[in-house]
Amino acid sequence: MKLAHAIIVFRKELTDALRDRRNVFAVLIFPVVVFPLLSVGFGEVAESSVKKLRTQKASLMLIGAEHAPGLAEKLRTHEGFEVIPYSPDYARQIGDKKLRVALEIPSDFERQVKGEAGGEALPSLRIYYYSAEPRSEAAARRLEEVLRDYRDMIVEQRVTARGLPAALLHPVEARAQNVASAEKVGGLKLAGMLPYFIILLTLTGAVNVATDLTAGEKERGTLETILSTAVGRSELVLGKFLLVLLSSLVTSALALASFSFTMQFAKSYTQEMTRGHAYSISLTAVAAVFLLVLPLAVFFAGVMLSLALFARSFKEAQGYVGPVILLSILPAAMALMPGVEFSAKLALLPVVNVSLLAREIFTGSFPWGLIGLVFGVNCVYAAAALFVAVRQFHREEVLFRA
Amino acid sequence: MKLRNVGVVYRKELIDQLRDRRTVISMIVIPILLMPLLSIGFVTLAVKLLQRTQQEGYAVMLIGEEHAPTLAERIRATEGIRIVPFAPDYKQQINDKKLRLAIEFPPGFEEEMKSGAGSPPVVKFYHFSGELRSQLALRTVQKVMQDYRKEVVAQRLEARNLSTAILEPFKSEEENVAPPEKVGGAQLGGLIPYFIIILSLTGAMYPAMDLTAGEKERGTIETILASAVRRSELVVGKFLMVLTASVTTTLLSLASFALTIVLTAGAAGSMPGGSGGPGSSKGLVFVISGKALAVVFFMVLPLAVMFAAALLAIALLAKSYKEAQSYISPLMIVVILPAIFSLLPGVELTPKLALVPILNVSLVSKEILSGNYPWGTIVLIFASSCMYAAAALFVAVRTFQNESVLFRT
Numbered sequence: 022m023k024l025a026h027a028i029i030v031f032r033k034e035l036t037d038a039l040r041d042r043r044n045v046f047a048v049l050i051f052p053v054v055v056f057p058l059l060s061v062g063f064g065e066v067a068e069s070s071v072k073k074l075r076t077q078k079a080s081l082m083l084i085g086a087e088h089a090p091g092l093a094e095k096l097r098t099h100e101g102f103e104v105i106p107y108s109p110d111y112a113r114q115i116g117d118k119k120l121r122v123a124l125e126i127p128s129d130f131e132r133q134v135k136g137e138a139g140g141e142a143l144p145s146l147r148i149y150y151y152s153a154e155p156r157s158e159a160a161a162r163r164l165e166e167v168l169r170d171y172r173d174m175i176v177e178q179r180v181t182a183r184g185l186p187a188a189l190l191h192p193v194e195a196r197a198q199n200v201a202s203a204e205k206v207g208g209l210k211l212a213g214m215l216p217y218f219i220i221l222l223t224l225t226g227a228v229n230v231a232t233d234l235t236a237g238e239k240e241r242g243t244l245e246t247i248l249s250t251a252v253g254r255s256e257l258v259l260g261k262f263l264l265v266l267l268s269s270l271v272t273s274a275l276a277l278a279s280f281s282f283t284m285q286f287a288k289s290y291t292q293e294m295t296r297g298h299a300y301s302i303s304l305t306a307v308a309a310v311f312l313l314v315l316p317l318a319v320f321f322a323g324v325m326l327s328l329a330l331f332a333r334s335f336k337e338a339q340g341y342v343g344p345v346i347l348l349s350i351l352p353a354a355m356a357l358m359p360g361v362e363f364s365a366k367l368a369l370l371p372v373v374n375v376s377l378l379a380r381e382i383f384t385g386s387f388p389w390g391l392i393g394l395v396f397g398v399n400c401v402y403a404a405a406a407l408f409v410a411v412r413q414f415h416r417e418e419v420l421f422r423a
Numbered sequence: 424m425k426l427r428n429v430g431v432v433y434r435k436e437l438i439d440q441l442r443d444r445r446t447v448i449s450m451i452v453i454p455i456l457l458m459p460l461l462s463i464g465f466v467t468l469a470v471k472l473l474q475r476t477q478q479e480g481y482a483v484m485l486i487g488e489e490h491a492p493t494l495a496e497r498i499r500a501t502e503g504i505r506i507v508p509f510a511p512d513y514k515q516q517i518n519d520k521k522l523r524l525a526i527e528f529p530p531g532f533e534e535e536m537k538s539g540a541g542s543p544p545v546v547k548f549y550h551f552s553g554e555l556r557s558q559l560a561l562r563t564v565q566k567v568m569q570d571y572r573k574e575v576v577a578q579r580l581e582a583r584n585l586s587t588a589i590l591e592p593f594k595s596e597e598e599n600v601a602p603p604e605k606v607g608g609a610q611l612g613g614l615i616p617y618f619i620i621i622l623s624l625t626g627a628m629y630p631a632m633d634l635t636a637g638e639k640e641r642g643t644i645e646t647i648l649a650s651a652v653r654r655s656e657l658v659v660g661k662f663l664m665v666l667t668a669s670v671t672t673t674l675l676s677l678a679s680f681a682l683t684i685v686l687t688a689g690a691a692g693s694m695p696g697g698s699g700g701p702g703s704s705k706g707l708v709f710v711i712s713g714k715a716l717a718v719v720f721f722m723v724l725p726l727a728v729m730f731a732a733a734l735l736a737i738a739l740l741a742k743s744y745k746e747a748q749s750y751i752s753p754l755m756i757v758v759i760l761p762a763i764f765s766l767l768p769g770v771e772l773t774p775k776l777a778l779v780p781i782l783n784v785s786l787v788s789k790e791i792l793s794g795n796y797p798w799g800t801i802v803l804i805f806a807s808s809c810m811y812a813a814a815a816l817f818v819a820v821r822t823f824q825n826e827s828v829l830f831r832t
Contacts (some may be wrong), residue, residue, distance in 0.1 A: 028497065038671050041746065043746070050753065055753050055756055055757075058558065060803045062760075066764075066767070070767045070770050071767075087796045098793075111600075112600040114782060115600050115601060116600065116601045116602060116605050116794065117795060118793075118795070120751055120772075123600075128631060132594070133593075134593055137588070143593060143594055144593045144594070145593065145594040145595070145596060145597050145598075146593060146594065146595040146596070147595070147598055148595065148596070148598065149599075150597060150598075150599060150600070151599065151600070151601040151605065151606070151609065152601060152606045152609075153600035153609040153610045154463075154601070154605075154609040154793070155609075157601075165595070172591075172593065176589065176592060179589045180589070180590075181811050183585065185583065185585075185724045187577050188539075188542075188543065189539060189578055189580075191543050192535075192536055192539060192543055192572055192575040192576060192579070193536075193543055193544060193545075193546055193571075193572055193575075194521075194544070194545045194546070194567055195545075195546050195548065195780075196546070196547050196548065196566065197547075197548040197550060197561060197619060198547055198549055198550070199550060199551065199552035200513075200518070200549045200550070200551070201518050201550075201551040201554065201557075202518060205551070205565040206551070206552045206553050206554075209553045209554060224780075225752075229745065229749070230749055233744075234727060235512060235746045237744065237745065239745075240640065240641070241640065272426055293802045298562050306591055309485060316607065334628060335633075335637065335640075335744045336633050336637070337443070339629055340448075344457050347461060348457070348461065351462070352459055352465070354465075355465075355469070357811045360472075360473050360476075360555040360559075361469055361472050361473065362472075362476075362520065362556075383666050386519065386783055410500065415676040418735055
C-alpha cells in the first residue's frame, strides 16, 4: 500500500465533494447557521414558557370561603392567585383547564381551629387539581405553600397565647451552602448537552459522505471504473475513509464554533442554562475532548463506510445507516441523564464512554488516567472498524452484489 | 387528468418500492423492532446505574459529630446514606463528586436542644448545587432533620405540660379531579403529536427523494416523461405513493412506540428524581381514548399531504440524491421545532397560533388527547391545514411542468 496513492484518491474525492458549490453550501448551512439558531431560539421560548408558568396568576375557586374568612382573605390578596366566584361544576372546569385549582373548606373550619379541636375533629382542607397538567400542578403546589405558612402562623399564635416564646418552635436553623465552584455548577447543564451534540454531529457529518462514496458510486455505476485503475483496494478505502473522517470532524468543529458564538448573543438563555454562574470552556478541555472524539470519528467513518458499501443503492444504504444513527443517539444522550456518572466499567462501552467522560471534562475535571483509558479503548474500536472496512472492499461479492 | 392513469403510476411506484424485499425490511422492520429494543436496553441500563448507587448510598460526611450524637445516630441509621470518616478536604471532595454532602454541627448542639435557652444553633449543609445525587442526599438528610426538629419541639411542649395537639391546627389533602384519560393525555399528550408529526415527515422523506432525484440520478425520468401519461397524472401518482409511505410509517411506528411505552413504563417508573409534583408518586397512568387518537390522526392527515407534496417539489429541484439530501435535512429541523412546542408545559392554543401551520396541529392534538374537543378550532385548523396542503400540491404539480427544473444542468 502506497500512501501517495491513498492521498491521490483523497484529493480526487475532496475535489469531487467541493465541486458542487450549492451542495457544499447546503451541507454547511445546517450546522453553522440553522442548528445554533434553532437550539438557542428554542431555549429562549422554552425558558419564557417556564417563566410564565411560574409568574402567571392561577385561577382558584374557594368552596365554602365563608367558613374561613381569614384564610380566604389571605388567598384573595395573594399575588399568585386569582380567586373566581364559586360554581358547583368546579371538577369539570378543572378538567377543562378553565380552572386550575379549587380549595374546599369544611363548615366550622375557623371555629374548630380557634377552639383547638384535635384528633377526630381535626378540620380537613381539600385541594382539587388536575394531576400531570403542569399549570394545575404548579397552582396546587403554590396553594400548599400558602397553607403551610397559614399553619405555622396559627401554631405560633397558639404558643405565644400561652405566654411562651415563639423561638420554642424553631430549635434548629438549617443552612444549605453550595461549595461547588461556580464553573462546575454553571457547566452542569451545558456540559451534558455539548457531548451529545458533538457526538451526533460527528456521526451525521460522516453519514452522507460515506453513503455517497460507496453506495452512490455503485448506483452511478462508477465503482467499476475506479477499481480498474492502478490504485490498490486498500489505498482506495483509505482515501475514501480520510474524506469521510474530514467531513465528520469539520462538521462537528464548525457546529461547536458557531454554537459557542451564538451563546455569546443569547445572554438570557445562557444565564438560565448556567444558573447565572460564570462558565467558560478552557482550552485544555477542548483539547481533551478532541482527543476523545478523534478515535470516535475514525470509528464512525469506518462503520459507515463498511455498512454503506454493503448496500447496492442509496435507498438501501439509508435503510442500514438509519438504525445505526438511532443506535448512537441513545448512548450519546447518556450525558443528558442526571445522576448517571462515569465509571471504569463504562469505559468499555463505545459511545457512552465519550459522552460521559466529555461531560466530566466540560465541568472542569480532568481524570487523565480515565481519559487515556477511553482513548485507548476507542482506538481499538476504531482500528477494528477500519479493518472491517478494508476487508469489505477486498470482497468481490460485497462490491458486486446482485 | 385521468384518474385511471394516476392509478397506473401509483401501482407502478408501489410495486417498485415493495419489490426489493431487503430494502423493505431495512426501511420498515428494523427501525420498528430496534426502537423498542433500544429504548428498553437504554432505560434499563440507566435505571440499573442509578439503583446501584442508591444501594451503595450517598457518601455523607459529618463534621463535629460529637456535638450532636443523637442526630448523628439518626442520620447514620438512614437508608440511602453512607457515612464516610471526616477529612478536612471535604469541599474539594464534593467538587470531585466523591462526597455528596457534608453536615457541620456547631459545638454545644445537643445541650442547646435540651435546654432551648439560647438562640437556635445553625447546622450547615455543604452540597453541590444542581447536581442530582448531591440534591437527593440533601433532601434525604433534611427530612431526617425535620423529624428530629418536630420531636424536639414536642419534647419542649411536654416539658411545659402543653399538649402537642396544638402543633397541628388542621389537615390538608390533595385530590385529583380530572378523569384518568385526561391525566394520561396530560402526561403523554405532548409526546404523541410530536412523534406523529415527525414520523409523517420522515416516512415521506426517502420515497420523495427516490421518486424524483433518484429517477434523475438513474436517468429514468426522461423515459417516464416520454410515456403516454401526462405530467399532472405522474405527479399525483408519485404523490400518492409518498403519502402512502408516510401514513404507513406513522402507523407502524406508533404501534411500536406504544409497545415500547408499555414495556418500559415499569422500568421508567422506578427512576429517581422524576417530576416530583403532588400525586406523581402514584406512578404513571396511560389511559388514552381511541376516539381522541382517531381525531388526532384525522388532523395530521392534511399535514402529511402537505409534507409529501412539499418534499416532492423540493427533491425534484435536486440533480442527485446527495443534493436532495442536503436540501431536506435542514427542513427536518424546521419541522421539528414547531412540533416540539406541544412538549412545552406552558404553551396553550390561542386563535393566532391556530393559523401557524405545524404548530396548530401540534397544540390542538395535545388538547384533543387530554379530552378537550374545541370543535370550532378543530375545524378551523383542519381547514387551514387543507389549504396549506393544496398549495403545496399545486406547487409540486407546477414544478413538474417546469422543464428547466426537470432537466437542470
